[in-house]
Amino acid sequence: MTDFNDKQLDILQAAEKLFAEEGFDGASIRNIAREANVNIAMISYYFGSKEKLLEALIIHRTSGMKMQLENIFNENLSPADKVDRLIDLYISRINKNKCMYQIVHFELSTKKRIMDMKAFIDIKLQNVEAFKRIIQEGQAQGVFRKDINIFLIPTTIVGILVHFQMNRMFMETALQLESDDAFEAYIKNELTAHIKQTIKALLLHEN
Amino acid sequence: MTDFNDKQLDILQAAEKLFAEEGFDGASIRNIAREANVNIAMISYYFGSKEKLLEALIIHRTSGMKMQLENIFNENLSPADKVDRLIDLYISRINKNKCMYQIVHFELSTKKRIMDMKAFIDIKLQNVEAFKRIIQEGQAQGVFRKDINIFLIPTTIVGILVHFQMNRMFMETALQLESDDAFEAYIKNELTAHIKQTIKALLLHEN
DNA sequence: ATAAAATTTAAACAAACGTTTAATTTAAAC
DNA sequence: GTTTAAATTAAACGTTTGTTTAAATTTTAT
Numbered sequence: 001m002t003d004f005n006d007k008q009l010d011i012l013q014a015a016e017k018l019f020a021e022e023g024f025d026g027a028s029i030r031n032i033a034r035e036a037n038v039n040i041a042m043i044s045y046y047f048g049s050k051e052k053l054l055e056a057l058i059i060h061r062t063s064g065m066k067m068q069l070e071n072i073f074n075e076n077l078s079p080a081d082k083v084d085r086l087i088d089l090y091i092s093r094i095n096k097n098k099c100m101y102q103i104v105h106f107e108l109s110t111k112k113r114i115m116d117m118k119a120f121i122d123i124k125l126q127n128v129e130a131f132k133r134i135i136q137e138g139q140a141q142g143v144f145r146k147d148i149n150i151f152l153i154p155t156t157i158v159g160i161l162v163h164f165q166m167n168r169m170f171m172e173t174a175l176q177l178e179s180d181d182a183f184e185a186y187i188k189n190e191l192t193a194h195i196k197q198t199i200k201a202l203l204l205h206e207n
Numbered sequence: 208m209t210d211f212n213d214k215q216l217d218i219l220q221a222a223e224k225l226f227a228e229e230g231f232d233g234a235s236i237r238n239i240a241r242e243a244n245v246n247i248a249m250i251s252y253y254f255g256s257k258e259k260l261l262e263a264l265i266i267h268r269t270s271g272m273k274m275q276l277e278n279i280f281n282e283n284l285s286p287a288d289k290v291d292r293l294i295d296l297y298i299s300r301i302n303k304n305k306c307m308y309q310i311v312h313f314e315l316s317t318k319k320r321i322m323d324m325k326a327f328i329d330i331k332l333q334n335v336e337a338f339k340r341i342i343q344e345g346q347a348q349g350v351f352r353k354d355i356n357i358f359l360i361p362t363t364i365v366g367i368l369v370h371f372q373m374n375r376m377f378m379e380t381a382l383q384l385e386s387d388d389a390f391e392a393y394i395k396n397e398l399t400a401h402i403k404q405t406i407k408a409l410l411l412h413e414n
Numbered sequence: 415a416t417a418a419a420a421t422t423t424a425a426a427c428a429a430a431c432g433t434t435t436a437a438t439t440t441a442a443a444c
Numbered sequence: 445g446t447t448t449a450a451a452t453t454a455a456a457c458g459t460t461t462g463t464t465t466a467a468a469t470t471t472t473a474t
Contacts, residue, residue, distance in 0.1 A: 007421095022317055025232035029462060039423055044463060106313050109373040110229055121377050128381065151382065152367070152401045159370030160363050166316040167362075170328050174335065175358065194359045201408040214451090236432060246453055251433060421470065431460070440451065 004060070008046050010036040012057050020099035024054060024107060054103070061100040062123050065093065069130040079138030083203070086131065087196055090157050095187065098165055105162060127154050135203070144203045153199065160195055161187075211267070215253050217243040219264050227306035231261060231314060261310070268307040269330050272300065276337040286345030290410070293338065294403055297364050302394065305372055312369060334361050342410070351410045360406065367402055368394075 004012065014036035018027035029050055033040045047053040072085045094101050104120055131153050138144035164171060168183065177183045211219065221243035225234035236257055240247045254260040279292045301308050311327055338360050345351035371378060375390065384390045 023230055023232055023313070025230055026317065028460075030460085039421095040462090041424090041464080042422070045421080050462065102316055105370075105373055106230070106316075108376060109309055109313075110233065117376070121380065124374075124377055125381060148404070149397060149401045152371075152398065155371055155374075156363075156367050156401075156405060159366035159368075160359070161366075163312075163366030163369055164359075164362055166312055167331075169315060169324070170331055173328065174332060190356060191359065194356045194363075197355070198363060198405060198409050202405050235430075237430085246451095247432090248434080248454090249452070252451080257432065415474100417472105417474080419470105419472070421468100423466105423468070425465085425467105427462100427464070429461080429463105432458100434457070435455085436453105437455100438451100438453070440449105442447100442449075444445105444447080 007036075007038060007042065011038060011043055011046065011053070012060060015053055015057055016061075016099045016103070019054065019057070019103045024050075024103065054107070058100060058104060058117075059119050061097050062119060065123050066126055068093075069126055073130060073133060079134055079141060079143060080200070080203075082134045083131075083138075083199060084196060086134065087157055087192070087199065090127075090154075091161060091187070091192055091195070094158065094161055094165075095184075101162065102166065105166075124154075138203070148202060153202075156202075157195055157199065160198070161191065164191055214243075214245055214249065218245060218250055218253065218260070219267060222260055222264055223268075223306045223310070226261065226264070226310045231257075231310065261314070265307060265311060265324075266326050268304050269326060272330050273333055275300075276333055280337060280340060286341055286348060286350060287407070287410075289341045290338075290345075290406060291403060293341065294364055294399070294406065297334075297361075298368060298394070298399055298402070301365065301368055301372075302391075308369065309373070312373075331361075345410070355409060360409075363409075364402055364406065367405070368398065371398055 011032065014032045015027070018032050018035060021027070022031075029043055030040055032053075033043060043050070043053060047056055068089055069086075072082060072089065075082070075085070077085065104117070108117060108120075128151060132150050135144055135148075135150050135153065139146050164187065171177065171186075172183060175186060177186055218239065221239045222234070225239050225242060228234070229238075236250055237247055239260075240250060250257070250260060254263055275296055276293075279289060279296060282289070282292070284292065311324070315324060315327075335358060339357050342351055342355075342357050342360065346353050371394065378384065378393075379390060382393060384393055
């Protein structure tokens, strides 16, 4: 959307890193400026304030999601395959932007609503809507159960993935994942398979 | 464990509230002291530092979990019923201590490991172990599938619940839950039912 | 080449931070 | 009742915070 120059992109990248590592309050403008190799005042100059910097970061990172959702829905696939594709999209998006998701999920949880999260909430509503359409499609075809809470399906997918990433230290210890690659690989293989298996079991299971 | 006097309990309660509302960095010693109606210096006097205050809070809130897990395992129930009981225990514990969980899940996610989370990691390992024993019991009896990732079952349960609570604002909007009671009721009814249904479907589903 | 606008800088700002100090009050012990 | 220890206080400590300023530099336009 809004295009940024190189220096602005440097600032956004540094902010993403430090916000995720130390939290919004924990990260200081001075550290962000040093990480981005710019003067302290440049952040106020370009973004206005620390809060507006976070806002710009989130909008920058969430743009484009809506289009990808539309693409999946319009593909010529069975509902079950569309669900698979949707799960893959979720995981790759969240994995790609894990820093930003970490920031947002924390900021959303605090009571002092430091910013207007409308852009992010819109994305989430679109996700729910995409799932609703696909699952109802499958229900109409008789391949999906009908006694399920569709709204909670995205919550389930994102909840498992985000919780796994948020507890990285514990997971690494318990699963003996001793490198970044091993951790990434576990998400890409075992965790993704588990999520797909879980959602499929829920949608297809018959008593 | 360690017993606290009334003033210390006031401080712990105020700290829990403000840490959860504003994050560890966002909450200030001065605000905590005002909330607890004590002098600023009393916090250093009793707990030593802000970090040690958080540490004391977590140990205070997690004590007793291990015993409850043992009780469930030793009850005379079917594996499926034990899983149900375990899910109920999870949800009630996390619901009861939602502030503390919110704090911990954020602190665990930051890279600057500000404190020794050993007490909390131990609890999590015990949870995993409890599930492993119960599910393997069910597998031995032939009532549970064997091609599942047992380690990820607690992750799934806690992930769904924590993610729901962390995104309270979004959930309230999307589900039109317009009061605290309505939100609590949704967790107690719909969300709990969804989690149980999901785990059961995963454990029992046959292709 | 010159004027105007945009960028970049070091320095300063007031405010808030966690913690400590030293003095005072309260409680306990003998 | 006196002494000793614990609890409590207001004030000050030195840092760090986000933001602003005003001057210097670079870029752009004419």
